[in-house]
Amino acid sequence: MNRERFIEQVRKLLGDRWVITGAWETYPYSRDYWPLLVYRELRGLEHVSPAAVVLPETEEEVTEITRLAEENDIILVPYGGGSGVLGGAAPESDWVVVDLSRLNWIRWYDEKAGIVDVGAGVYLRLLEEWLQSQGRTLRHFPQSYPEAVIGGLVSTRSIGQYSTGYGGIEDMIVGLNIVIPRIGKLQVKPVPRRSVLLPLDHMFIGNEGLYGIITRVYLSTYELPECSEKVGWKNESFNDALENARIIVRKRIHPELFRIYDERESTLHFGEDGSISIGVIEGSCRIVEAKIEDLGELIGKDIRSGSSYAEKWLDKRFNVIEDLWKLYEVGMGFETIEVSVPWGWAYPLYTDSLRKLDSIEGLYFAGVHASHFYQSGAALYYTTAYSLEKIDDVYREIWDTLMEEASKHYGSISHHHGIGRMRLKYLKLEYGEEGIHFLRQVKKAVDPSSVLRDDPLRLG
Amino acid sequence: MHDVVKTFTRCALCPGVCVTYCPIYMNTHIRASAPNNLARLGLKYLKGYESYDPALWLCTGCRECEYNCPISNPLWNAARISRGKKSRVEAVKVETKNLGGRGSSLLVVSSIIPDQALVEYLKQFYSIHWLDTGSIYMAYWSGSEVQLNLDAFDYIIIDDLDVTPALIPGKLKGKVIYSIQLLEMMGYRSILENKAFVLHVPCKISVDGKELLINVSYKVLGKPIRTISKCIGGGGGLPEKHPVIASELVHSAMKGSRKDYLVVTLCSRAKTHLLSSGYQAKTPLDFIAGDMN
Ligand SMILES: Cc1cc2nc3c(=O)[nH]c(=O)nc-3n(C[C@H](O)[C@H](O)[C@H](O)COP(=O)(O)OP(=O)(O)OC[C@H]3O[C@@H](n4cnc5c(N)ncnc54)[C@H](O)[C@@H]3O)c2cc1C
Ligand code: SF4
Ligand code: SF4
Numbered sequence: 001m002n003r004e005r006f007i008e009q010v011r012k013l014l015g016d017r018w019v020i021t022g023a024w025e026t027y028p029y030s031r032d033y034w035p036l037l038v039y040r041e042l043r044g045l046e047h048v049s050p051a052a053v054v055l056p057e058t059e060e061e062v063t064e065i066t067r068l069a070e071e072n073d074i075i076l077v078p079y080g081g082g083s084g085v086l087g088g089a090a091p092e093s094d095w096v097v098v099d100l101s102r103l104n105w106i107r108w109y110d111e112k113a114g115i116v117d118v119g120a121g122v123y124l125r126l127l128e129e130w131l132q133s134q135g136r137t138l139r140h141f142p143q144s145y146p147e148a149v150i151g152g153l154v155s156t157r158s159i160g161q162y163s164t165g166y167g168g169i170e171d172m173i174v175g176l177n178i179v180i181p182r183i184g185k186l187q188v189k190p191v192p193r194r195s196v197l198l199p200l201d202h203m204f205i206g207n208e209g210l211y212g213i214i215t216r217v218y219l220s221t222y223e224l225p226e227c228s229e230k231v232g233w234k235n236e237s238f239n240d241a242l243e244n245a246r247i248i249v250r251k252r253i254h255p256e257l258f259r260i261y262d263e264r265e266s267t268l269h270f271g272e273d274g275s276i277s278i279g280v281i282e283g284s285c286r287i288v289e290a291k292i293e294d295l296g297e298l299i300g301k302d303i304r305s306g307s308s309y310a311e312k313w314l315d316k317r318f319n320v321i322e323d324l325w326k327l328y329e330v331g332m333g334f335e336t337i338e339v340s341v342p343w344g345w346a347y348p349l350y351t352d353s354l355r356k357l358d359s360i361e362g363l364y365f366a367g368v369h370a371s372h373f374y375q376s377g378a379a380l381y382y383t384t385a386y387s388l389e390k391i392d393d394v395y396r397e398i399w400d401t402l403m404e405e406a407s408k409h410y411g412s413i414s415h416h417h418g419i420g421r422m423r424l425k426y427l428k429l430e431y432g433e434e435g436i437h438f439l440r441q442v443k444k445a446v447d448p449s450s451v452l453r454d455d456p457l458r459l460g
Numbered sequence: 461m462h463d464v465v466k467t468f469t470r471c472a473l474c475p476g477v478c479v480t481y482c483p484i485y486m487n488t489h490i491r492a493s494a495p496n497n498l499a500r501l502g503l504k505y506l507k508g509y510e511s512y513d514p515a516l517w518l519c520t521g522c523r524e525c526e527y528n529c530p531i532s533n534p535l536w537n538a539a540r541i542s543r544g545k546k547s548r549v550e551a552v553k554v555e556t557k558n559l560g561g562r563g564s565s566l567l568v569v570s571s572i573i574p575d576q577a578l579v580e581y582l583k584q585f586y587s588i589h590w591l592d593t594g595s596i597y598m599a600y601w602s603g604s605e606v607q608l609n610l611d612a613f614d615y616i617i618i619d620d621l622d623v624t625p626a627l628i629p630g631k632l633k634g635k636v637i638y639s640i641q642l643l644e645m646m647g648y649r650s651i652l653e654n655k656a657f658v659l660h661v662p663c664k665i666s667v668d669g670k671e672l673l674i675n676v677s678y679k680v681l682g683k684p685i686r687t688i689s690k691c692i693g694g695g696g697g698l699p700e701k702h703p704v705i706a707s708e709l710v711h712s713a714m715k716g717s718r719k720d721y722l723v724v725t726l727c728s729r730a731k732t733h734l735l736s737s738g739y740q741a742k743t744p745l746d747f748i749a750g751d752m753n
Contacts (some may be wrong), residue, residue: 022508023511023512024492024501024511024512024514024515025490025491025511025514027492027497027500027501027504027512028491028492028494028497028500028501029491033475036472038472041472041500042469042472042473044507053491081476081479082475082491083475083476099489099491101489101491102489123480125480126480144475146475146476146477146478146479146480147475147476147477147479147480190672292526316530318477318530319530319531320474320475320477320479321470321473321474321475321477321530321533322530322531323530324471324473324474325473328469328473335615347660369564458595
């Protein structure tokens with residue numbers, strides 16, 4: 001490794017101001033939003049800061065940085081908004097962070113097609129506001145909407161609160177540019193769809209900075225909906241709520257934003273017994289009206305009567321800090337874990353996993369909601385609160401339990417947070433030996449010197 | 461009393477809901493200045509990592525984070541209070557002007573410890589009282605209060621308006637001012653009366669303060685004025701980066717605007733930069749001094 005030389009070369013490339021090595025300036029990059037690291041820091045434990053942070057402004061600079069990194073045997077880790085919850089952007093002490101925040105252009109690629117050309121460093125909130133000022137919308141609203149950036153969102157295959165209506169980020173991407181160490185800048189031009197061997201753009205959605213650095217994304221946008229109505233209702237039980245959701249989705253009259261809460265979370269968030277469902281139905285006014293009527297008829301409920309549940313939730317939908325602080329004040333930490341599962345296994349997974357979670361010592365709360373639905377199944381999102389004093393043990397136990405249960409019930413170990421650092425050890429549950437072998441071989445082919453994080457190569 | 465650690469801890473626990481509203485972070489790309497990170501560094505600093513403080517000095521106290529925070533966390537205040545843990549010695553660059561009659565009493569409020577050359581100069585005309593705002597912060601940390609009687613002074617120069625009402629609970633008894641924020645307001649009122657001089661004002665101080673400033677400028681110049689609110693101000697300042705950043709901010713704020721507009725900048729460094737870029741620029745001091753001459 002020749003770090004000094006690398007830093008010197010990048011300084012020449014970017015100018016001194018955009019190469020950071022000082023302690024106070026590199027410290028912010030020492031973690032992302034992985035709760036384990038967040039609480040570690042609050043307990044006063046040390047984090048490692050990266051050796052340096054570089055802030056390129058152009059795609060060419062990113063390409064040159066990866067080339068110089070290979071030449072000097074440096075490991076790079078891309079950093080977006082730092083809202084990833086699994087440690088993916090957290091560096092080791094000899095790594096160099098590539099902060100993409102200066103790749104921050106937003107412009108129409110084809111206004112008529114509604115395709116927008118966005119730099120990887122653009123904050124989602126700013127993109128959405130820009131689009132809305134033009135009468136368009138991305139309709140991608142993850143809870144991290146205020147703090148995540150486009151490159152990070154694409155790299156983790158993220159999903160938003162309106163996913164049941166509009167899909168995940170992968171459904172909005174029509175093309176992208178990615179800098180791959182041995183390949184250079186791969187440009188996949190934006191088109192509505194293609195059938196040309198491997199889908200080179202989609203192959204890299206969710207690559208979490210292991211295979212390349214995404215520099216530019218072409219996103220397809222929607223017209224702002226004419227009407228938007230809130231709905232809500234109560235189900236007897238979570239099992240009922242799941243079954244109702246399945247029927248609704250099957251009939252394709254689902255709300256665009258659709259969430260169901262188990263009994264525990266319904267009590268917690270709405271102070272209600274039973275299992276609450278909420279939704280936002282969007283589109284032309286006539287379609288919205290018709291959908292509300294059909295949906296109500298299908299499940300035999302007045303779904304307008306519960307609109308206040310939806311309102312309550314919408315009010316606080318990006319406000320995470322309030323609850324986290326309340327927990328923290330009484331010595332509790334949180335963790336959220338999302339998995340996906342086919343319909344037939346959703347309820348068995350729910351009951352079996354909760355039973356196991358409930359027996360973990362030091363875990364005070366475990367509840368579930370589902371907020372992303374498909375023809376074939378749903379995502380289950382677990383929210384847990386535990387004693388911070390016992391964090392080291394409880395945390396691992398929660399994870400081990402849920403990953404094993406999801407896998408046992410034919411689910412995926414991750415629905416949208418990705419793997420980061422935390423999920424590496426469960427990768428085999430998802431893809432098996434062959435899958436991991438494939439991931440390794442691809443890595444070896446495109447990044448043999450491990451210029452980008454090399455965790456997959458180190459997997460057991 | 462403001463619980464600085466609690467304020468910082470809330471932000472450190474937060475993913476940074478407000479980061480895109482922070483003008484400093486969004487314009488400089490210095491991630492340490494993003495509110496949640498600033499708080500993380502603040503906590504470190506209070507724990508003894510002395511060199512982690514520069515981010516605290518980057519905050520202008522514009523309060524955008526607080527306004528866009530789901531729990532209205534007053535981060536800006538915690539940042540300012542924390543600065544007081546360390547006094548900073550920095551050279552003062554001032555435009556020397558004849559500020560008024562010999563023998564008058566003058567109060568200088570500044571975050572900077574007295575600059576001897578300036579003091580000597582001013583002494584020709586005034587009996588001077590130099591109030592180092594750092595000492596007010598120090599007083600806060602040692603649990604005592606600072607009292608000031610404004611009426612004792614004929615003239616006031618306010619360099620640093622960094623101290624906040626929450627710092628010293630804002631009881632205003634008679635003529636004694638407990639809070640520099642109030643003093644700030646008094647300062648502006650004095651400008652209206654052409655009584656005091658503002659040497660350098662960090663931008664984005666308070667909405668009211670700014671309103672007053674605009675009014676004064678308008679009154680003096682008699683024509684519409686465009687103000688810049690994106691400037692980083694002076695404050696204590698980062699020795700190297702600060703002036704560069706301040707200038708760049710102003711420059712980016714001005715992008716695309718007409719050069720025949722008069723720019724009222726609240727930062728003298730920015731003014732210099734603007735002048736060299738072909739804009740017309742004035743600081744409040746220019747108005748007041750101009751009016752007095
Ligand atoms: C409060 C909160 C709520 C959340 N809600 C959701 C949600 O509703 N839906 C959801 O999907 N996620 C959610 N997340 C998780 C997180 O926001 C997403 O994973 C998001 O996509 C991360 O974006 P980021 O810009 O912050 O990425 P970062 O955290 O900076 O990076 C994430 C990963 O991508 C890599 N990376 C970053 N930029 C690039 C790039 N340009 N090229 C290649 N790799 C890159 C990093 O190295 C890292 O491995 C939430 C997180 C928080 C804190
Ligand atoms: S001010 Fe509020 S929103 Fe901003 S970082 Fe702090 S707690 Fe989060
Ligand atoms: S008060 Fe400070 S941290 Fe908050 S938005 Fe303004 S400059 Fe940023």
